[in-house]
Amino acid sequence: MDLGYGTEYEACREQVRVFLRAQWPPRETNAEDATAEQIQSFRRAAVDAGYLYRNIPRRFGGSEQEADILAAQIIREEFGTVRAPMELTGQGPQMLAPTLLEWGTDWQKDHFVRKAIEGEHIWCQGYSEPGAGSDLASLRTTGELRDGEWVLNGQKIWTTHWKRAHYMFALVRTEPEAGKHAGISYLLLKMDQPGVEVRPLKQITGDSEFAEVFFNDARTPADWIVGERGAGWTVSRSLLRHERNMIGSANRSAGLFRSLLRLARSAQIDGRPAVEDRQVREALAAIHGYVETQRCSSYVQLTRELQGRDSETLSLLNKISDTNIGQQVSLLAHRLLGAESALAPRGQPAGRTSGNEKWMNQFMGSLGMAIAGGTSNIQRNIIAERGLGLPRDAAAARDEKP
Numbered sequence: 001m002d003l004g005y006g007t008e009y010e011a012c013r014e015q016v017r018v019f020l021r022a023q024w025p026p027r028e029t030n031a032e033d034a035t036a037e038q039i040q041s042f043r044r045a046a047v048d049a050g051y052l053y054r055n056i057p058r059r060f061g062g063s064e065q066e067a068d069i070l071a072a073q074i075i076r077e078e079f080g081t082v083r084a085p086m087e088l089t090g091q092g093p094q095m096l097a098p099t100l101l102e103w104g105t106d107w108q109k110d111h112f113v114r115k116a117i118e119g120e121h122i123w124c125q126g127y128s129e130p131g132a133g134s135d136l137a138s139l140r141t142t143g144e145l146r147d148g149e150w151v152l153n154g155q156k157i158w159t160t161h162w163k164r165a166h167y168m169f170a171l172v173r174t175e176p177e178a179g180k181h182a183g184i185s186y187l188l189l190k191m192d193q194p195g196v197e198v199r200p201l202k203q204i205t206g207d208s209e210f211a212e213v214f215f216n217d218a219r220t221p222a223d224w225i226v227g228e229r230g231a232g233w234t235v236s237r238s239l240l241r242h243e244r245n246m247i248g249s250a251n252r253s254a255g256l257f258r259s260l261l262r263l264a265r266s267a268q269i270d271g272r273p274a275v276e277d278r279q280v281r282e283a284l285a286a287i288h289g290y291v292e293t294q295r296c297s298s299y300v301q302l303t304r305e306l307q308g309r310d311s312e313t314l315s316l317l318n319k320i321s322d323t324n325i326g327q328q329v330s331l332l333a334h335r336l337l338g339a340e341s342a343l344a345p346r347g348q349p350a351g352r353t354s355g356n357e358k359w360m361n362q363f364m365g366s367l368g369m370a371i372a373g374g375t376s377n378i379q380r381n382i383i384a385e386r387g388l389g390l391p392r393d394a395a396a397a398r399d400e401k402p
Helices: 007-022 036-048 069-083 092-104 106-117 234-249 250-266 276-306 313-342 358-368 377-387 394-400
Strands: 123-126 142-146 150-162 167-173 184-190 196-201 210-221
Touching: 007 069, 036 123, 036 394, 069 250, 069 276, 092 106, 092 167, 106 234, 123 150, 142 313, 142 377, 167 234, 184 196, 184 210, 184 234, 184 358, 250 276, 276 313, 313 377, 358 377
Parallel strands: 123 167
Antiparallel strands: 142 150, 150 210, 167 184, 196 210
């Protein structure tokens, strides 16, 4: 197996390294201590150099580079090596922006994309409902067009980023007489308006990362619809692909394993570093094997993409692999920390802590990953039926009959 990128791309790699040596970390500052202003300034420089938001036109705040899979991979590798900021993460930059570029009108792109990728507008997602989670097509929230506005009534649940979100992208049923997967539209709406009520959901950790959102004659302009009326299911499938790609990253799994390895070196078992314990080393080796398998799978997918081929079943495995690795990492971390693993800081958002208590957030988050972006069980069904051609479960088929 030749994992080399060739002379041309190794020259590209050196250009990226030269840029990073000059720009990151900021002068007289450690990467960990960089301010929000310094990070924002670095991102602007990286966009100007053609390294960030490569697929987004310059008019919308991107660097508008020609599609080059290997160049993009090299940028991810080199930025990751020095822990330089990449694109902003979140539902606006990683999910809404690419969806609007694919389906949105020109004015929607002009109005929303730049502010989403730069973090000026924070977005949340309105998909799941109490009776429509894995079976999303059963959603009941309605949108009725009245006097140039969509009037929304219904409920969404498991809404993240609700504390800071300015806007929501939501699936609503606008054609009540249409079939289950038809008649759903993809709408954008303001969160701060009469008719939108947000109720936080208290988690076992004491945090309220999620909320339920109620619509009672909430309103949004008629042209805040993405794609055709009644075609929201098609648009949503595009968005879910972006969400699963965001979740199922081999780089994310590798970074998580590096954190676990640092913990194993600092934690103690019988007065010695935990990493020297045989059972711990065996557990680390097993997890590392899964991480490297996921990395190799990403190389195969990258190669197929370069050849214009479909990755088929492999791409469907990304999100499940990431979920499984995250759960195994969390379990070993708790074993290494012992009683300290039960510590959870109050009053801080999940994932924003720096001490060992962050592993409680990681553990709880790893459980939620089995649901995010489509439940793991549903994803396994998709792999079995569409990827491997296995027959549908007889009980499920009976349940779908009228």
